Every structure is written in structure tokens, then in C-alpha cells.
Amino acid sequence: RKEVEQDPGPFNVPEGATVAFNCTYSNSASQSFFWYRQDCRKEPKLLMSVYSSGNEDGRFTAQLNRASQYISLLIRDSKLSDSATYLCVVNKGGSYIPTFGRGTSLIVHP
Amino acid sequence: NAGVTQTPKFQVLKTGQSMTLQCAQDMNHNSMYWYRQDPGMGLRLIYYSASEGTTDKGEVPNGYNVSRLNKREFSLRLESAAPSQTSVYFCASSTRENTEAFFGQGTRLTVV
Numbered sequence: 001r002k003e004v005e006q007d008p009g010p011f012n013v014p015e016g017a018t019v020a021f022n023c024t025y026s027n028s029a030s031q032s033f034f035w036y037r038q039d040c041r042k043e044p045k046l047l048m049s050v051y052s053s054g055n056e057d058g059r060f061t062a063q064l065n066r067a068s069q070y071i072s073l074l075i076r077d078s079k080l081s082d083s084a085t086y087l088c089v090v091n092k093g094g095s096y097i098p099t100f101g102r103g104t105s106l107i108v109h110p
Numbered sequence: 111n112a113g114v115t116q117t118p119k120f121q122v123l124k125t126g127q128s129m130t131l132q133c134a135q136d137m138n139h140n141s142m143y144w145y146r147q148d149p150g151m152g153l154r155l156i157y158y159s160a161s162e163g164t165t166d167k168g169e170v171p172n173g174y175n176v177s178r179l180n181k182r183e184f185s186l187r188l189e190s191a192a193p194s195q196t197s198v199y200f201c202a203s204s205t206r207e208n209t210e211a212f213f214g215q216g217t218r219l220t221v222v
Contacts, residue, residue: 032209042215043200043215044213049210096160097143098202098204100145100153103152
């Protein structure tokens with residue numbers, strides 16, 4: 001079983017839609033969780049960290065469920081510019097090594 | 111702000127040739143990483159360096175070597191390139207305190 005698993009998609013949604021991605025992780029000792037965004041042929045960049053209490057940044061909301069070992073990302077009022085691949089990243093406990101999921105592709109169309 | 115700088119951006123090699131990918135960061139980060147990204151596979155860790163003077167294997171280390179030259183620089187070497195090493199290579203760095211990783215712009219390597 002891969003350490004970090006994501007549905008690759010693509011998720012194809014109209015502008016203005018709400019879309020949610022989930023990511024599961026296998027190592028219960030994992031301590032840090034992130035969502036990164038990667039545009040085509042570019043490097044990954046941090047979208048947001050995921051805290052135990054959940055966090056929100058504008059149209060983006062991230063949640064962590066330690067009991068079920070998954071994190072989620074909710075995007076409200078999707079924009080064309082949100083089209084990208086969203087990478088779930090988990091840092092293993094004790095090693096701080098970022099471990100990436102395969103990414104979920106989002107396509108927002110007019 | 112330079113952040114993480116990788117060179118070269120593009121490279122074509124013939125099978126059996128060797129090359130070194132260079133990476134430097136100016137953020138005083140302790141940890142540095144090399145990943146490869148292939149279609150449908152996500153980013154896979156090749157090698158990492160938790161601090162200056164240490165290196166460790168990641169998920170896919172075969173065919174690669176690394177050197178942590180100093181705190182700023184972490185290079186990746188392909189001694190005898192193979193077509194299976196055609197990929198996009200990313201260098202990244204972070205502090206050790208579970209903070210975000212910063213990435214270089216990537217090196218697109220083709221081995222023919």
C-alpha cells in the first residue's frame with residue numbers, strides 16, 4: 001500500500017462549483033500535513049498546511065482526521081485559475097521527510 | 111529571492127553517459143531532497159540529506175549518487191544514464207521542524 005494515496009481524477013467541474021479532494025495516509029506517526037499545488041510543467045508550491053483543528057484560507061478549507069488517517073481539501077467557488085494538480089504531502093514522524101501522493105488533477109471549465 | 115536553484119533546466123544524454131545535477135538553496139535550510147517525477151507516479155524520493163555531512167537513500171536510489179557539498183549545495187549524479195532515468199528531477203529544501211518544502215524549477219532529463 002502506498003504511504004499517501006489520492007484519487008488521480010481528473011475532476012472536471014464548471015466555474016463556481018465546489019469540489020473536494022481526499023487523501024489517505026498509512027503511517028499513524030505522521031505529524032505534518034500539507035496540500036501543494038502544481039501547475040503543468042512547474043514545480044510544486046505550498047497551497048496550505050493542514051492543522052488538527054482544520055484551517056481555511058479564502059475559498060480553500062483543509063481538514064485533518066487523525067482517527068481515520070485522511071486529510072481533505074475543499075475548494076469553493078472554483079475559478080479557471082484553480083486548474084492544476086493538487087498534491088497531498090505527509091511528513092513522517094521523526095524524519096520530516098515530505099512524502100507525496102500522486103496528485104489529483106482538477107480542471108475547471110467555463 | 112533565489113530560493114532553490116537547479117541547473118541545468120534541460121538535458122539530453124545518451125545511454126551510458128554521466129552527468130551531475132546541481133542544486134543550491136539560500137534559505138539556510140538543514141534538509142535537502144532529490145525527487146523524480148514521472149507521469150502517473152507522483153514525486154518519488156531518490157535521496158535526501160537531513161543535515162550537512164549526511165545523506166540517506168529514499169524510495170528509488172538505484173542508479174544515483176549524491177553529495178552534500180556544504181549546507182547550501184546538494185548534487186545528484188547519474189554515473190551511467192539509462193532510458194529509465196528519463197524524468198523530471200526536482201530538488202527541494204526545508205527546515206527540520208516540519209515546515210513546508212521549497213522546490214527548484216526542475217530539470218527535464220531525457221536519456222536516449
